[in-house]
Amino acid sequence: MRRILSAAVLVGVTSITTQAVFANEELAKMAENPKNWVMPTGDYANHRYSELDKITADNVGQLQAAWTFSTGVLRGHEGGPLIIDGVMYVHAPFPNTVYALDLSQEGKIIWKYEPKQDPSVIPVMCCDTVNRGVAYGDGKIILNQADTTVVALDAKTGEVLWQAKNGDPSKGETATAAPMVVKDKVIIGISGAEFGVRGHLSAYNLSDGKLAWRAYSVGPDAEMLIDPEKTTELGKPVGQNSSLESWEGDQWKIGGGTTWGWYSYDPELDLIYYGTGNPSTWNPAQRPGDNKYSMTIFARDPDDGQAKWLYQMTPHDEWDYDGVNEMILTDLDIGGTNRKALVHFDRNGFAYTLDRATGELLVAKKFDPAVNWASEIDMDKSSPTYGRPKVVAQYSTHQGGEDTNVQGICPAALGTKDQQPAAFSPDTGLFYVPTNHVCMDYEPFRVSYTAGQPYVGATLSMYPPKGDTHMGNFVAWDAAKGEAVWSLPEQFSVWSGALATKGGVVFYGTLEGYLKAVDAKTGKELYKFKTPSGIIGNVTTYEHAGKQYIAVLSGVGGWAGIGLAAGLTEPTAGLGAVGGYAALSDYTALGGQLTVFGLPEQLTSAN
Template sequence: MRKVMLTSCLGAVAALTIGAASANDELIKMEKNPKEWVMPAGNYANQRYSELKQITAANVGKLQVAWTFSTGVLRGHEGGPLIIGNMMYVHTPFPNMVYALDLANENKIVWKYEPKQDPNVIPVMCCDTVNRGVAYGDGKIFLHQADTTLVALDAKTGKVAWSTKNGDPGKGATGTSAPLVVKDKVLIGISGGEFGVQCHVTAYDMKDGKQVWRAFSEGPDDQIKFDPEKTMALGKPVGKDSSLTTWQGDQWKIGGGCTWGWLSYDPGLNMVYYGSGNPSTWNPKQRPGDNKWSMTIFGRDADTGMAKWVYQMTPHDEWDYDGVNEMILSDQQVNGQARKLLTHFDRNGLAYTLDRASGELLVAEKYDPKVNWTSGVDMNKSSPTYGRPKVLDQYSTDKQGEDVNVKGICPAALGTKDEQPAAYSPETQLFYVPTNHVCMDYEPFKVSYTAGQPYVGATLSMYPPAGESHMGNFIAWDNKAGKIVWSNKEQFSVWSGALATAGGVVFYGTLEGYLKAVDAKTGKELYKFKTPSGIIGNVTTYEHGGKQFIAILSGVGGWAGIGLAAGLTDPTAGLGAVGGYAALSNYTALGGTLTVFSLPNAN
């Protein structure tokens, strides 16, 4: 595969906001203040990087627990808190409570929001009752509940300002993702790919909750908001009915392509970026064609939702390699030319770098050497298969056929990385990536669609790669060369979001429950502390009263921890994860706790 050498320039974070006067001025100003954490990923670029540097590689070993907070919920705690001024906003899995804590008054609970939801939504949530966080804007806290209700809460009182329904749980749609506030809109995706939902991203008016635009992942051009002549794919117009022609009949109506991952935004280009998930069903024989635009990176106009460019990473997905992972934005030099870049670590085991203005594909490389379903991506622009991965027949669940157990596929369906977000440091110019080092056996079978019922059509089992026992790595990635710089082994998958800091320290959590700190340049472990439960949350940092704090939600669950979270024992349950992570119960138990760390006597 061709590799394009990329050279970073300094000030990547600041550069993203140049010419952004038309965007949400409040949040653009707030995201520059490292003392706060005002968005789910820290900033619009999804870099999960903090300029705070009181905690350094030299003193991080002295971290101590400053305070803790129990959420009162015992399922998987993904995401992390927001810090707005003196207030911290903490969310939970179902029933999706939100707490407002006063950091200036012994972390007192100022208000608590607890929605009343129909518990029948729980069985419709494929991979635990997780929620990835809340968003802030215009004095409101925005929450996407499990029942797909998007609610706006007064940030001072917790009272409901407005609410709107984003989907129909009766047909399998649920809410698990964090909203993103862009200008005067709140953007949110939808979950339900395992139930045959036709998925979408929707923009709602921040003032009153009225729908402004909705863009589906598959369907007619007007529904997916494509201009056949202006929406580009690998440098060419997509053409008329680019999605419809890749589905058989009306299959697109139950096509999946859900959008439950993270969104990012470039104020200068006024574009939002996100990925779509797997096509429905998991049995590829039942849906011939490329199944566009599932498994796709979208670059859309923030005002209208119109797609400017798309790139489908895994056409005709045969392994459930959802493309929903975060898009990390950075400004860098490519062969001496300034380029606006997007870096994405996909479930399929490939790390991509694209030009986020045009959608040009620059780099596509494996970020785990065990990835074996593909020999790589065709990077020859004159080739008819340009941009497509070469699938090896041995691991093709389609070519092997229905009711055939295809063995030894790497990665497993949960991907080399799932939704757990990576971080990027403009100082080291490296990406810090939590990964799954897991393979699988995959047996497709015929399944019929019934609204509101599982529409999966495959049985899975998961395990470490042959000859190895560890199921995770935490890596540093150079997107200039498409190579791993260093890699730390972990016994289980690293299902926590990473945090990079100006202090030269990178933080992440483990499924056993450890918060770990490593040297940003070398990966050397500098500190670890075992929290009350396994960590699938994202590390956050903020400053209050002159001290830098590190905060992490622990509470085992999510797809990897679904056996513990839901009390499942069948090895093939939890879409194959229960057997693969059976040993996790030897190291941790359920719990929902926020643990906050600081240095002793820091000034």
């Protein structure tokens, strides 16, 4: 299989999707059919794009709700369902119930799986009890439970086939990320940097759930699966124990760098890609050094986990700008040369385009003009600070030492974009990016570590940038040029994942609860519908019985909606989000519902 994949040649922006599915023969067969949605991000390249074109810019304005389904849970509903050969697999926040629904009977329940988890895991979850979805492979549905238990369920019956424990909630280790199946492995991340968890990415055998390898984000080379002479950063070997040398003493042992975002895979290069999160604690004075390799993009071999290249975006993070957001893989013409590109919209407000084969930095530009913590990324290859951000001293949280309130930092800790995934359309060549337009005041303070207790060390408040009243934008981005083509303001952050379709329509949801459809070329709003609760889920499309449908989970929550989800009222609670999003309660309330949309003639046929 490896020889076949290595011989394949990627041609154009759509080829990655075609090639990627060969990584797993069953996934290959199903993913060739756009009627299905077989991976949490649509494909291995994280395009979140569908070839379905029955819903178009001309008729999308006629969409109506076709049917709905309640998950029975009232917390934040991130992620989205899988659709596999007429069956929809829907997940929920804690306790992470999974439903298999029959699409031929408008969502009749085929089976239900409800884990028996200790509710003591709930207060250890940083920013709501969210879960970003299940994965599929080899006839199994893979669930990554909040308590870090990885479960393989029989896709037809819901029977538990195997279980594996990926962490220890008593130490603050939890799970929110969707798994990814690559070849014969299940790729799993870990959450909990706000509790001093040392991050890692793990691979379990799809067949029996046994641990195949584990790569830590920080620490000794052997535990990070780094070869100091062969693993490179910006074209140079990282050198021996490069992570250890960037931490003071044993701080790395509680150093963060968790891996709770999204994963992607290039089968031709046979590499998986992902990002690591913030270093622990949020008080930068307590962890001198670059704190490698938190805030880092990794490229690894899926068979043994060995790192090929890495790139640290925010050395010695002072603002909680986790680097876990999705890596989108496509080929781009940059400066007249076709490059195998990786595009990443980071929490720190910069959009990065790298060569995914080598890790070469190609483009790094702000995707929100409000970003002020750094002026730019140094792109001079001859410079000793090549690839590093040029930090603006006024917005450094070291300024004035501990217990000094640094004001007006943009973006806020939740970033210009959090985990809500962008979409890429090969038809327009544009990336569609849900963003936060939010700034913050940040006051670090000294904190001591106790296993299982919060290890944050900062107090925050959040608000829109000076002179603005809106807290979000939906942006169309040209990653080759590093510039926005158009941008749509939203009252609150756009916390849902986007969807692009061959019909020329892009979909996203709003925190007030609207599903919106816009023209892929111009951004013109074509349709909106108010669902029962705020949308932080990812929009999905599928086809059944010859009809195209749009599906989205609504259920306000996540970091931005944590005040509503957890009943918090103190403005600085929720790591600063409660005060910033206090007005959200005027527009929506708790809920947990899947809404499926179709065109009127589809509704007639379905009923």
